[in-house]
Amino acid sequence: MDNVKLDRIHYLVEFLNKCADEYYNLNAPSLSDAQYDELFDELTALESQTGVVLPNSPTQRAGFEAVSELQKVEHPIPLLSLAKTKDVKDVLDMATAGDGILSLKLDGLTVKLEYENGRLSAASTRGDGNVGEVITHNARVFANIPLEIPYKDSLVVTGEALIDIPTFEAINDNIDNDEDKYSTPRNLASGSVRQLDSRVCSERGVKFYPFNVLVGLDEISLKSERLKKLVEFGFGTNEHCYLDSSDTSESALEKINDLKLKAERSGLPIDGIVFSYDDVAFARAQGKTSHHFKDGIAYKFGDPHFETVLRDINWNISRTGQLTPIAEFDTVEIDNTNVNRASLHNMTFIENLKLLSGDRILVSKRNMIIPHVEKNLSSEEEKREDYCLEFPDVCPVCGGNTEIKTTASEGREIKVLYCGNPKCAGRQIKKFTHFVSKQAMNIDGLSEATLEKFIQKGWITELADIFRLERFENEITALEGFGEKSYRNLIEAVNSARRTKLSNFLVAMNIPLVGKSAAKDMSELFLGNIEAFLNAVKTGYDFSSLEGFGSIMNDEIGRWFSSSENISEFIKIAELLEFEEEGAVAADTDNMFFGKTVVITGTFQKYTRDELTEKLQSFGAKVTGSVSKKTDYVLCGENAGSKLAKAKTLGVTVILEDELEI
Numbered sequence: 001m002d003n004v005k006l007d008r009i010h011y012l013v014e015f016l017n018k019c020a021d022e023y024y025n026l027n028a029p030s031l032s033d034a035q036y037d038e039l040f041d042e043l044t045a046l047e048s049q050t051g052v053v054l055p056n057s058p059t060q061r062a063g064f065e066a067v068s069e070l071q072k073v074e075h076p077i078p079l080l081s082l083a084k085t086k087d088v089k090d091v092l093d094m095a096t097a098g099d100g101i102l103s104l105k106l107d108g109l110t111v112k113l114e115y116e117n118g119r120l121s122a123a124s125t126r127g128d129g130n131v132g133e134v135i136t137h138n139a140r141v142f143a144n145i146p147l148e149i150p151y152k153d154s155l156v157v158t159g160e161a162l163i164d165i166p167t168f169e170a171i172n173d174n175i176d177n178d179e180d181k182y183s184t185p186r187n188l189a190s191g192s193v194r195q196l197d198s199r200v201c202s203e204r205g206v207k208f209y210p211f212n213v214l215v216g217l218d219e220i221s222l223k224s225e226r227l228k229k230l231v232e233f234g235f236g237t238n239e240h241c242y243l244d245s246s247d248t249s250e251s252a253l254e255k256i257n258d259l260k261l262k263a264e265r266s267g268l269p270i271d272g273i274v275f276s277y278d279d280v281a282f283a284r285a286q287g288k289t290s291h292h293f294k295d296g297i298a299y300k301f302g303d304p305h306f307e308t309v310l311r312d313i314n315w316n317i318s319r320t321g322q323l324t325p326i327a328e329f330d331t332v333e334i335d336n337t338n339v340n341r342a343s344l345h346n347m348t349f350i351e352n353l354k355l356l357s358g359d360r361i362l363v364s365k366r367n368m369i370i371p372h373v374e375k376n377l378s379s380e381e382e383k384r385e386d387y388c389l390e391f392p393d394v395c396p397v398c399g400g401n402t403e404i405k406t407t408a409s410e411g412r413e414i415k416v417l418y419c420g421n422p423k424c425a426g427r428q429i430k431k432f433t434h435f436v437s438k439q440a441m442n443i444d445g446l447s448e449a450t451l452e453k454f455i456q457k458g459w460i461t462e463l464a465d466i467f468r469l470e471r472f473e474n475e476i477t478a479l480e481g482f483g484e485k486s487y488r489n490l491i492e493a494v495n496s497a498r499r500t501k502l503s504n505f506l507v508a509m510n511i512p513l514v515g516k517s518a519a520k521d522m523s524e525l526f527l528g529n530i531e532a533f534l535n536a537v538k539t540g541y542d543f544s545s546l547e548g549f550g551s552i553m554n555d556e557i558g559r560w561f562s563s564s565e566n567i568s569e570f571i572k573i574a575e576l577l578e579f580e581e582e583g584a585v586a587a588d589t590d591n592m593f594f595g596k597t598v599v600i601t602g603t604f605q606k607y608t609r610d611e612l613t614e615k616l617q618s619f620g621a622k623v624t625g626s627v628s629k630k631t632d633y634v635l636c637g638e639n640a641g642s643k644l645a646k647a648k649t650l651g652v653t654v655i656l657e658d659e660l661e662i
Contacts, residue, residue: 005050006232009057012043016058051118051150052234055141067196070133077214079110079126079158080288082274082298088252091275091299095252096245098277101224102255103240104263105272105298106209108162108189113139113208115155115216120147125193126158135193141202146234155216157230159209159238163189165267167205185269209238211274222278239263243275256299272300303364305374306332310359313344315396315417316456317426323395323402323417325350327361327373334365342371347391347404347415354379354387395419397426397455425461426452431510435463439516440508441497445490453479463569467494467576499578502528509570512556520582521546525595525620528582530574532620536595537561545597545630546622594620599627601644602637604657615662627652635660 016039019031031039040058047053085091094100110126123139124132140147142161149155163171168185175181182188192204213226220226224240231237239262241255256273263270276296277283283295312328325344332339342363344350355361359378366372379387393402400421407414419427432451436443443466454460459472469476470491477487503523507516514522525546526532537557544554560566598621600612607615612635613623627634627646634647634654647654 003232005046006052006234009043009046009050009052009054009234012039012046013054013057016040016043017056047148051148052146053148054234055145055147056143057147067137069196070135070194072127072131073122073124073134074131075112075124075127075129077156078288079112079129079132081129081292082296083292083294084272084298084300086300088249088256088299091243091297092247092249092252094275094277094297095243095247098279098282099242099244100275100277100296101240102243102252102259103211103238103274103276104209104259104268104270105274105300106160106162106211106238107184107186107269107271108160109186109193111135111139111159111161111193111208112214113145113157113159113210115149115151115157118149118152120145133194137198138193138195138201138206139208141198141206142208143205144207144236149233151216151233153216156214157210157235158212158214159235160211161189161193161206161208162186162269163192163204163206165269167267168269171204207236209236209268211238212276221280223276223280223283224278226280239266242278272298274298303366303372303374304334305362305364306334307360307362307377308332310355310357310361310373312357313350313355315392316452317395317397317419317424318429321419321422321424321427323392323419325417327355329361329363332363334363334371337365339363339365339371342373344373347417348413350389351387351415354384356389391417395421395424395426397458398424398461400424425455429455432460432463432466434510435508436466436497437508440504441500442504443497444493445486446493464573464576467498467573469494498576499580501580501582502526502530502533503582505530505574505577505579509566509573511560513553514557518549518553521549521622523582525622527618527620528579530579534571541595545595545632547597547624547630591619593633596632597622597624597630599624599631599634599643599647600637601634602640604637606657619662 016036019036043057044059047057047059053059112124112126112132113120114122120136120140122134123136124134126132139145163185165185168182168188171188172181188204189206192201192206195201210227210230212223213230217226217229220229224242227238227240239259241259243252243255247255259273260270274296277286286294288294308330310327310329314326314328315323316326317323325346327342327344329340329342344355353361353373353376355373355376356378359376361373361377362375364372364374391402391404394400395402398419398421400419403418403420405416405418407416421427425432429448429452432455433448435441436446436451446466451460454469454476457472457475459469459475460466473487476482476490477484501523503516503519506514506519506522522533522543526536538561540558542554543549543557544551561570593616598616600609600616600623604612616623616635624631627643627650629650631647631650631652634643634652635657636644636647636654637657644654646652
């Protein structure tokens with residue numbers, strides 16, 4: 001393919017999108033309509049000639065797509081990982097068997113793209129190697145892959161979907177609360193690729209870089225030439241160079257460092273370099289294990305160690321009740337970030353290192369991401385044959401008794417500390433996270449990580465405490481990464497959430513089977529009046545009378561509100577809130593139509609249909625358009641037809657206009 005034409009396509013796509021932004025968003029067009037149309041026509045012609053269409057081409061104007069869930073898909077050819085090493089000699093040993101290429105080990109999420117008849121037809125994640133998830137809707141908005149290619153046979157390409165470092169930093173710069181910032185480009189990319197709404201993936205600028213061809217291009221025998229052909233099709237370039245048996249450790253490391261420098265200049269996140277055989281047939285002949293193919297190896301960068309001093313061991317609780325020890329140590333700078341905490345995993349890890357406060361320790365950031373305590377210099381010097389550390393006998397969150405559980409892992413026993421109190425606030429983090437979520441109370445600034453921290457500190461022990469956080473102003477503003485501005489934003493969000501709708505509150509309380517739609521129906525039934533709602537549930541109101549509410553849902557609602565603990569918490573929080581009406585006026589619960597399902601049919605003399613509907617709804621009735629067994633009344637005017645006949649058949653009470661007193 002003519003690379004000049006491909007370069008021209010990339011230029012025109014970028015330039016025309018810039019011009020469109022100037023025209024539609026900035027109201028400052030730099031081209032006349034005629035000039036724009038001329039370039040647009042040129043791009044259309046080039047796409048037709050080359051068969052390459054980029055996802056952000058203005059000729060596409062594709063909309064965004066959302067799915068309800070990510071479907072599972074089996075991989076006919078397993079997407080296995082590679083063997084790993086930190087010794088360059090292992091790479092050279094493989095190169096003695098056959099020439100190969102060194103390429104960037106990009107740090108994102110492995111994705112498979114499938115093309116049929118020249119069009120992107122499917123995309124999926126690697127998953128566990130055998131089963132992944134379908135992400136076709138998101139792949140179509142990747143920033144740098146072609147939607148159409150000139151190759152018409154089946155083509156299956158694997159590669160890494162990632163977010164480059166400048167984009168990652170820009171996204172984090174727009175997040176005020178440090179607790180809500182994304183930890184690594186890899187985590188952000190992984191979450192973005194698996195979004196249900198492709199608009200989110202598009203806005204985050206996910207890119208794809210191929211590293212292998214699973215199916216197709218059989219006429220090309222070398223992997224390097226296949227990758228070059230993919231670039232001609234419009235794919236991004238994964239930087240690589242050649243390595244063969246003539247290379248020494250020094251020359252191999254020089255090539256590796258050169259690739260690292262190219263990745264740094266391009267802002268690409270990497271966690272190593274991959275060696276793979278260039279000859280495709282030879283590579284396939286190497287076979288595989290259950291874990292990895294034998295056609296290559298991943299050279300992982302060594303993690304430098306830094307000496308510091310252990311100051312304390314704190315304990316964090318998870319939603320399972322497990323208490324995880326956290327090392328607090330003097331701050332060290334690793335990879336341009338300050339590090340002063342690291343997980344110690346479990347009791348066995350602490351005992352093996354014989355850790356005590358004041359010890360000199362070595363810490364690293366494994367894979368340049370995760371802080372880790374590598375070695376205890378003090379215990380190695382002192383031996384500590386009589387080492388003993390007292391573990392907490394009460395939970396730091398609730399004060400309940402702790403217990404030690406022993407599990408087997410890889411042939412050895414691991415001791416883990418647990419909180420024995422099933423009602424410990426630290427174990428119910430999901431309950432708190434749901435309560436503050438957007439579809440519930442919608443409190444910005446209270447991420448799961450922030451909630452866990454506040455619970456750990458004892459500032460939140462029950463849901464109502466969320467509305468009492470002002471008691472801890474000094475403590476919150478003193479937290480690392482929080483500050484005065486974040487605190488004020490949080491309190492403003494909490495106070496804003498005090499004025500809410502009954503439907504949001506019902507969702508927030510996580511009543512079984514009551515989602516957003518059901519909560520809205522329940523709230524509208526009582527026009528947002530919480531007193532009327534509570535009176536109804538206390539007297540055993542039958543919610544199965546509502547459309548879409550069955551007996552099972554009604555039983556679950558009744559069971560939840562029959563719990564004195566639930567009703568007490570419900571009322572305690574409700575007293576801190578101000579509820580908005582979800583109707584014109586409060587319903588009269590003594591009215592005969594309150595809570596009833598009504599159908600209107602025929603022509604009325606005194607009222608219009610709209611007036612009747614509005615009146616009935618103000619009485620707390622639900623007006624529907626069809627008669628069923630759940631219908632309580634049919635209001636009947638003149639010239640009533642099939643609805644009246646069906647009402648008589650089902651035995652539904654019929655009220656004539658002359659009998660109607662409203």
